[in-house]
Amino acid sequence: MKRMQTEILVIGGGATGTGVAWDAALRGFRTLLVEKRDLTHGTTGRYHGLLHSGARYVLKDAASAAQCISENRILRRTHTHCIEDTSGFFVVTPEDEDDYPDRFAAACRRLDVPCTEIPASSALRREPLLNPRISRVFELPDAAADSFLATHATAQAARQAGATLLPYHELTRLHLSGGDGNRTISGATVLDTVSGEELHIDADLVINAAGAWSGQVAALAGVEVKMILGKGVMLATNARLTNTVINRCKMPGDGDILVPIHTVSVIGTTDEKVAGPEDLPIEQWEIDLMLTEGDELVPGLSRSRILRAWAGVRPLYQETQPPAESNQSKEGSHSNDQPVQEMPQDSRDATRALALLNHRQRDGVRGFITITGGKWTTFRLMAESAVDAACEQLGVSRPCRTAATAVPGVDQGHYWLGHRLSEVEDEQLQSELVCECELVTRSMLESAAQRNPTVTLDDLRRDVRLGMGPCQGGFCTYRAVGILHQLRTAKTSPVVGEWNVAHMQSPAHHHRDSSTAEASDSASNSASAYDSLQRSAAVDPQAAVSQPNLLLRDFLQERWKGVAPILWGQQLRQERLDELIYLSILNADHLPVDDKESPLSSFYRSDFSPSGSNQ
């Protein structure tokens, strides 16, 4: 069994875990992160993409609202290129209650959330598809955030600071020693899900940042962390309906947010309490509800083309320990000002504020911290509070630096919708397009496949948006598989130097700054290059999962899961064409891969009612 040694071991490769690794590495800790699948495979990659201004929670969850607006300001500096400065409208429709808007505006002022009421006519002029019956509109600094890119950029910042990130390494055991009241976590055993090898990790401290899976991780330490898992269903439209984030100006409910993210608008969400973080069925009533509520914001949304449905799970947490213990547990945490509440019946009512569980005080387990709750918007703050608590346990004092440190790529400025198209046009890359819908060029795909952890095509989707457009993989899947096959069989010289993640979504990155990208990363150590290279199973001839047929089948299955729940109208027509391509022409359902499985094959077909994934 291979062994590794580290100071801080982070469990979970979502926004929070990656943020923790970045924060810890910046503070000089030797840091290792393990994630059982790809980075952002969980909730981070399944959210609607809203960078909250906090306004949504001003009347319901003041603590969360305060955290959101503060982090909103910080992330605009540290992750500029991952954010599109869309601004946000809170609109009052005839169905919304009368006194809420004034209370809302007052609460925004109280909490220092910048809020300007604008005439409804101006709002309609900017967003002509908005419901013309809206009576009042407030503009707030909401924005759209690319959680895939942000996490990858954070991951690269973490690597540059010396952290090692191991995706496709699943936690199997936490090493627990000592008796009651004096138990200590000293490391973990993880399984490399690609090679099947086990890895023994010694760590001074383990930070559980597994999001919706936090309860399961805590259970391995013999600690009970009762998560409130709130499933949220989202739908993506074929193209943007608005360029501004639209919120209903009312108490947060279902289907009252419309976020323009990249080329689509996402309407969300439901909030259904579920038992576990996987196997999330999407019910017909949830789709119907999103469409009905969507029509309140943009009349006709329900009749426009819906690309896909998917569900994510909010890792909500509300402390339910007896007051004596929980007071103790709040020590040094950001949730000091949170009153202890009854366990809410509905996950909609659970706080969105972050929850830091210091298990030494809370459960008498040393070397183990859980950071959960919160929003994507507050992931940096969550990381900060977790590493603050780690410093305290490790008996060192090192200030957090993330709020003042930009991740690679911020020099590109805010994301804008035309970014890819303008680069493709400027560099005349039209003939290089592999995924035509999302303008993914061959070089983007090759860079991602060779240099970023890649086990399935779905990993490349999260890297470069492969297959996320209208045809949902219809035309790019076979092309991408062919390219990976070519990479695998070609005698190409090994790729050296870390790929500049900051430009992974940039079609022209090869033409513009390949040299600077290499140079800026030469400082990052060889270990990190090893980390990312060894995981590129899709182009590694030795890896079982590199079989082209398997890559193809897995990705088609993954795309199908999100399309099946919304299969009507224009998207049905699309799927019929895709069916003709893959089943009638390529015979894809009879490819000789029956005895081969990727680590995700079963996930993609885990249930018949599809749980989908982001867009």
Place this chain on the structure above:
Amino acid sequence: MQNATVNSVGLSLNACIKCNICTSYCPVSAVTDSFPGPKYAAPQSERFRDFGHPYYADAAGPISRPLAGGQMPDASVDYCSGCRVCNEVCPTGVRIAEINARARARIVAARGLSLRNRLLGRNELLGRIGSIAPGLANFVLHNPIGRRLAAALFGVAEKAPLPRWHHETLNRWLARTRAQRLRSDRKVVYFHGCATQYYEPYVGMAAILVLEHLGYEAIVPPQNCCGLPMLSNGEFTAAESHHRRNVARLAQYVDAGHPIIGTSTSCTLTLKEEAPELLDLESDPGTHALKLATWDIFEWLRERLDQDQLPSDLRPLDQSGQPFILPYHAPCQLRAHRIGKPALDLLAQIPGLDLRESHARCCGIAGTYGYKTEKYQIAMDVGAELFDYVASQTSKSEPDSEGSVSFTACDSETCRWQLEHGTGLPSRHPIELLAAAYGLYDLQARRPADGS
């Protein structure tokens, strides 16, 4: 602006299933890399533009929120010729050419309009100015130095087939021949378009003679440019004011139930479809009424034919005893009417006429497209398919139909000029052939048979 809905033109991109049929038919992307194809330019790129905002402008300027730094992300859409072959072949109904036209309007809004494109959009104004002294105007524009200057100063392709001003406008002919014009209870309105007014009044004469031969009085009320050249060049605001003026001028005839009949397929298409759709005027009552009242002349004549109202005194066209072989090209703009090819139905009534239908996709000129220096060669390459077809009719004759080709026929003016330029053969509007077959018109000299 009223009635912006999720199902308006721009959102027709939602119907795209990426099948590539449009790309494989596109005559422009087949001959140049400058245009990546209809699918790329319209449904694909539109998702990356300032999507969801139907085009319109008000006192405060165009509606679309300025893109980052006022940028329009793409430029290659300017190489779409607007021929609408893509619309014709799209199996799911994406308004590809319209999406592209709107994108060009946004480019104009973001980057401004070149003097050349402004001029090309003003063919009515050019026509009017030239008509003051047609001889001088023709001399200035049709000598090598003038053309070289126009190319250097404005970017108007030196070799492109510019029309010549006629010594008499259609209106002056109408005034001169007022006494001979038929008065009748059965009335139609003739929409001549700018080219007929200033360059080819004989097409209008042929049309009026045929209408009168059928017993209809042709009313030719004051009218102006339909706005298409401006729409093609992205100048939507000017196009809208032209369109609204036509709506106002024609309203009384539309209300009286008179059909509005045109010989220029692009003008009639603009009244029927392009202006209402591109300018978001579908719900404007005047626009809608005019749209429903407008006919292509052969579309209207075919109705008469179907109802046995067509005079049967059609005579063979004389060609010194030889069979008259006529290659006919249905212009893209006519195909966009989705009315079939009514000119063929009518010309087939002419005894002894050997009609040969071209299946070429486009002649290349596409309105003002082929007049632009950077697009001239593209237009010629697109047209090669058609030119070759015409040449093949001339050279290789089938054994049973020996004959020579003296004319080609096409419904659209710029296409005829391009055809003449590409084949060296004179080209005629089908209405000229019909008028000649009725003995009303001299096909060679292009004037009424009675010499008026």
